[in-house]
Amino acid sequence: MHSLLIANRGEIARRVIRTARAQGIRTIAVFTEADRDALHVHEADLAVQVPGYLDIASIVAAATDNADPSSTGVHPGYGFLSENAAFARAVEEAGLVWVGPQPQVIDAMGRKDRARAIAEAAGVPVVPRGEDAATAEPDQEWGPVLVKAAAGGGGKGMRVVRRADELPAAMEAAAREAAKAFGDDTLLIEKYVERGRHIEVQVFGDTRGNVVHLFERDCSPQRRHQKVLEEAPAPTLTEAQRTLVTTSAVALARQVGYQGAGTVEFLLDAASGAAYFLEMNTRLQVEHPVTEEVVRVRGERLDLVALQLRIADGEPLGFTQDDVTVEGHAIEARVYAEDAWGGFLPQAGTATYVSWPGTRPVSARGSSRRGTSPVSARHEPRLGASGEGARVRVDHALASGQVVGTGFDPMLGKVIAVGTDREEARRTLVAALDDTVVLGLTTNTGFLRHLAASDAFRDAEVDTAWLDRTELARPDDTRARLAAGWAAQRAEAERYPSALRPDGWRDGGPAAPVVRHGVEVPSRDPHLPACVRLGRDRDEVVLEGERFVLEHPGADRDHAVAAGGDVLAPMPGTVLAVRVEVGQQVARGDVLGVLEAMKMELSLTAPFDGTVTEVAATPGAQVALGARLFEVVGAESTA
Template identity: 35%
Template sequence: MASSGGLLFVLNRYSKIRPTRSWMGLVSRDYTSPWREQESDGQNRYFDKILVANRAEIACRVMRTAHRLGIETVAVYSEADKNSMHVAMAKEAHCIGSAPSSDSYLRMDRIIDVAKKTGSQAIHPGYGFLSENKNFAALCKDEGIEFIGPSPSAIEKMGVKRVSKEIMSTSSVPVVPGYFGKDQSNENLQLEADKIGYPVLIKADLGGGGKGMRIVNEREEFNMMLEACRSEALKSFNDDKVLLEKYLSKPRHVEVQVIGDKHGNILHLFERDCSVQRRHQKIIEEAPGPNISQSTRESIWSAAVRAAKAVDYVGAGTVEFIVDTQDETFYFMEMNTRLQVEHPITELITGTDLVELQLRVAAGHPLPLSQSDITCTGHAFEARIYAENPSESFSPSPGLLRHLATPSSSETVRIDTGVRQGDEVTAYYDPMIAKLVVWGPTRTLALNKLVQSLHNYQIVGVHSNLSFLTSLASHQSFIDADVHTGFIEQHRESLFPSNKGLSPRQQKLGILIMLALERYNNTRNLSLDPFNSTDGGRVNTMHHRKVSLKGKDEIFTGSVEYIGSDDFNISMDNSQWIPCSGQVRQKAGGLVFNGFIDNEKASADVVTTENTIHCFTNDGNSFSVEFPMPEYYNKSSSGDVGGVKSPPYSTRVNKVLVNVGDNVKKGQLLLTVEGMKMETNILSPIDGVVTEVLYNVEDVVAANSKVVEIIND
């Protein structure tokens, strides 16, 4: 794993930004916060103990700052998270239920019981789960426990989207055209959508994080999309009310970080651009937003502060806007009444610790700085690293992290994570592995640092989006800051190239590394039996052999001529012989290959699992090769022809809409399933008759399982 060095900039009302070794709670022992220097009289103490009502990355991030401030932390965990990183970090940890979040991280009563039992004075909700639940905030207040966040009233006003838009309209904050009324009948919503004009965006009234949101491009899709949106909203937020908005096809997503205290002070910490998204969820964020005029920036900052003041906001929050790419007209979208996933990029450009500010204002202290104290320095990017398969519509990829190596943390590279090598990414929660955050004095230098750091990230055991993130960050339009929420769709062909095979050089390198691994394993074999050697040695003759490996979706074969123990000639497809050489050696944390292909240097970190060799090159073109297995080895009785399969991850059945004997049309909705925080519609691939329905509502379905059998008419 990476080292934990970095840089923390600390602000107070008496000083400008000053650097202190390491960031986010990883400071040296002799460090004392200048905010605390003002508190020596004991009247401005933080809390002694807090409970963190969350898991994984955000729980670990909150705990780091708390520990730096001398605050004890209490973790809560589900049975699936017993051995997780956030449990190990906390001084105390208590199980609050089984794996489903509905029986653990959403159980307000159990969390409050743990807080009372442990003497926790406050609860930090992180993001997601109960972080924007007004009832939980109110329950904390009733129990005499400080909720580290805004008031129940502010959460309610900003959480109910129709109410928030009414408040924004009266506060001179522009809102996007749409329908925010109380008549929720299907007929009225259809009528209002027709009035707005398509495309229309249906959004859960209490929604957030991309859940409970559907784009309707044509009138004929409206009812199906409305039903899907309501169902997902009910599951996620226990409320199926929706609102409608005019969908802008190429807007930018620009948001402003704000923070307020209990003394009426509200500040902004500049803007972030979060336009590049998949499934309405952010992938790469940056701060400040590029290619925005100064006048528009200042107008957006002012609108965000007015929005927060309109609800007497306390704590860290984010006011989100959509910005027209043509004329920079902007509209209020929503306010997230919590700490955002992407808050680290704001911390890096402003030199603040937002979690410390949250703790400070929750304890009743005024903000220790004024608006003029906050300056923007440099540029920062955050890339969200997920266990998912971008080529399969970004479907989640739960599994064991068999190998995990990260770029080293430094003054310009920060890694926020909640998992370690050997941990499991489960199907019950969001599949985020880490947030890679980088800083540079300019956007160009910060982006270069991001690409370089992505090249140095290694994951084995689950599919990840590392290659996709690299392609995205290296795309010329992204380099030019020509970004909008439809970026991925617009550039789909270049981001998802149809040629998925390995390059000729990668094929040769794969074969060469395999040969070097054979030699490496042979040198470690203490047997002196010459017949046990795999180095190709022969007496008075040149040894030749053919090597077949599988790379991605193809099997390739190379001819190998042994010259010496580490030297070979390799020919692909009976082409000319190419001189190759190389060795695999042990290094700290694994194996490394160094060699030459046709007199050009070749190197890679090497990880082996079963029949697969994973090759991590420093140019970002990492790949894997495997030894082809006999056809009978992979044969399975599941997923017969004619069977409709579930997604490639564990799910639970929400609805079954067909019965045996039903006639169905191609594209007809058969059932809905939910997993990895997403609801998925399973549609019929053909016209036919249902001959078998294998699951009922609430049944758990394994990945890629047949759920319905259909035969042609």
């Protein structure tokens, strides 16, 4: 393989480019207009613009027109076309080398219903079915059940149902979401495990029939079926459970003659200890770095992308199961552009300043930013507090000055912490998230830091539904206001001569307190590891990963505020549905419409009982953050 086209974007495109370059392989990136200045575009040897990341013909042409097809591979990354059998076939039909499993295997394992049948044939335990819930009487005892799309994954087209009368609406919503995401609205209904752990096994197969596992990962911390933290090895597995899931994963891969990288996912029932097959992902996973950081083959670390390229070239794995061991522990945190304290709503905007732990800040055009950072305050990395065996890895695609829109998945990067044991890895992750700074854009970094530092995660008590039933408290902003006040005090000390600066001094009495953002600024440095940007109308502070926006008294507000019965767009997105019309009577909580952004649906509901007096939303329309979509007038106002 002399050239490699990466049919993806973001951090996975950069990740594949890094390995290809290390192996002397020429890289070809594809990009859309929105990604013209993305990091992966600047890092590849050649970049080709395409209409979209789902445009199969254009992506294949980008490879065949710019390299010798017979020695050019196509790596799909994850997401987009990575599990699209039609894409894999188009690549092979063009004479290119497909870096992934066979198209027929993608077809077979890409559907949960087919994959379930194959798993049963391989002797792999599966989740009990729950179809009888669909015919249950409203007052009949049953459930809970999980309704999920048969044709895809990633939490899309998935709903938990606890009452029979809620099932029809859940199936309708799941089918609609599945049809849009996968072009297929077929659903499965299975038993829902209330307290479970999400365990997955990394497998590899070559063209010679060899299959091995690279042990397991635990991906239990999830919200809305989306993974938040992942780690390897799984901290709660018994040896019997580990043997069951790893041997089952290999048996399933052998059953379909699997080639390349794949992940077999299981649900471990905390109540019974039983493990059930969920699905197989026929691609590299987002969380593959934790496996790379702990798995050893004859004592050496593995590069999973390099192993993918080796298998695509027709080479054997080069090792056996007995050669594979685990050393240390790794935990990964997914950094998203989302408001974790506001319903995990996707966020958009410009990341004015970005600093990842252990890396030099980079601009959106790929050049390193040297010299003074555009912030005013202390930001002291704390990674040195970790043990000697600790290290941090960052896979990201966000740089200073980059615009984050709503057209793609909101994941910005991944922070991976490694330690000699789980506790060292956890403490290293907390410190690394403390050192992660994003200004201008709200991210979930503070939430991740809060979760990683929690007693529940420390004690490995976080199961798949823990975040759904547990409300973490939003960090208090007192220390952030103190950091902003101190930064402003320092800035004024540099701006004014010493005799004129406002320091609280007065003749004939004690010094008057200097108050900013509602707190008294101390006379000495509070030594807070905060990053502060002072502005005319507001100050921004990032402290322990959390971004605080502190308005100055009397400053104009440029963010949306809901007033009265106005229902505003909580995020930029697309109106999927309008459920009401002017004059219609509604009750508090009734769904007025549905908005979608970054692959997530959000129901807009009535704030109180009343009458719909305005409908400004139109299905299919793009709306901005804060756009007024509906107005509801209370019953007392219309009397």
